[in-house]
Amino acid sequence: MATLRVTQIGNSLGVILNKEVSARLKLQKGDELTYTETPNGIELSPYDAEFAEKMKVARRIAKKYRNALRELAK
16 A cells, blocks of 8 residues: 655645556546545546446447448548
8 A cells, every 4th residue: 555645736735646556547647537435535546437338328329320330431
């Protein structure tokens, strides 16, 4: 378990993620993290459940209308 330091960033507080943590989460500059409140505190994750659900719907639509989409792509 590693500790992170809270720092002042403008009028807000921020946490700097070290190289090991950002590599483990596969983060790059500009990426967004989702936070979830749990009984043990807050969980940070690069996974966004809402976005994943939208992608699931988009894949289903793309599969259903693949022929029309293929024609539109010409």
